[in-house]
Amino acid sequence: MNTERARLYWNEHPQRWGELPDADGLGAFHARLPGYAPTPLRAAPSAARQLGVRQVWVKDESDRLGLPAYKILGASWATYRALEARFGPFQPWCTLEELSRQLRAHLPLELVCATDGNHGRAVARMARWLGLNARILVPADMASARVDAIAQEGATVQVVRGTYDDAVMQAARLVGERSLVISDTAWEGYEQIPRCVVEGYATIFREIDGQLAVLGEAPPEVVAAQMGVGALAASVVRHYRRAGASSRVVGVEPTRAPCVLESVLAGGLVSVPGPHDSIMAGLNCGRPSPVAWPWVSQGIDAFLAVPDERAREAMRLLARDGIVSGESGAAGLAGFIELFTGAGREERRERLGLTADSALLVISTEGATDPVGYARVVGQVATRGTQGLS
Incomplete structure (x- = not known):
């Protein structure tokens, strides 16, 4: 090619x-x-x-x-809808601090995603706003400034030896009782969160x-x-x-x-x-x-x-x-x-x-x-x- x-x-x-x-x-x-x-x-x-x-x-x-x-618009909405599906319905809230208080009984809780940069930082920011942990998987060739920016949000950055698609596959395996994968791409059996993005x-x-x-x-x-x-x-x-x-x-x-x-x-x-x-x-x-x-x-x-x-x-x-x-x-x-x-x-x-x-x-x-x-x-x-x- x-x-x-x-x-x-x-x-x-x-x-x-x-x-x-x-x-x-x-x-x-x-x-x-x-x-x-x-x-x-x-x-x-x-x-x-x-x-x-x-x-x-x-x-x-x-x-x-x-x-x-722009990625925070999709990441924030998808995170909210994923949390609501697992722990809702929530009581009425006006600020993220009020929403965060309703999540405390479910901690520790981690948001996970793969990223080429911007989506991962957005997910990490949403985790920080809500008092949650974040694990962001990145390909090995990602620019250091983008990696550092994700880490500055308080997230754990996991470098994957391979491409963005390799990082997506590894992130998909981290779904668990205490972890929510917030991906902007979908795979079989995982469609609702990307649809919310x-x-x-x-x-x-x-x-x-x-x-x-x-x-x-x-x-x-x-x-x-x-x-x-x-x-x-x-x-x-x-x-x-x-x-x-x-x-x-x-x-x-x-x-x-x-x-x-x-x-x-x-x-x-x-x-x-x-x-x-x-x-x-x-x-x-x-x-x-x-x-x-x-x-x-x-x-x-x-x-x-x-x-x-x-x-x-x-x-x-x-x-x-x-x-x-x-x-x-x-x-x-x-x-x-x-x-x-x-x-x-x-x-x-x-x-x-x-x-x-x-x-x-x-x-x-x-x-x-x-x-x-x-x-x-x-x-x-x-x-x-x-x-x-x-």
């Missing part, structure tokens, strides 16, 4: 679904988390000029609830709808969704491919870990062997989540695998507009750069219904979670989007 050449596959018959309301209580739950506020929706004029559209909107997740990534990300898109309405703007013509195991992309599809919505969706992943693209080409879930060594570390996944798969495989208009250099280009372009975006965070824009610049761009624009008056949406899913790597790519030190990192 040529790991440096972009690959594109068009879904000839993308589907739409009926209206899917947010999970019961999701918005109220997130509003009760410490420091909750909608993250900014920023305009990126430099990106818009390069892509030849009127507007590029960037949902900036570089500071979400005090963490430099997908549900949790809906808060991002509810916020975007409100922010665009305040600005008097219509929904974007095209949305880019980072794929990885597919949890975020599934949430994008659930929102933007619902009945009555007109947005199209482009799914983006690294050429060095194209598990969704390979699965689409195979007509079902397959595993892509490693090494998965893209700089887009949060997307270094060898197999899509079976929970996300129906949404991702059927609802995305175009599946795109991009080389690392496109992510670097996107990081630098976002920095020109004052947006700090890490390697995985910039992947959506990397996909748009691949699609809408260079040879074949006019045909691709026409296929997705783009004009010079169109608006695009990318979700910058993380800030500079590896500050050294960010500075190396962008040529400057990130002054924000590095919460708790050094």
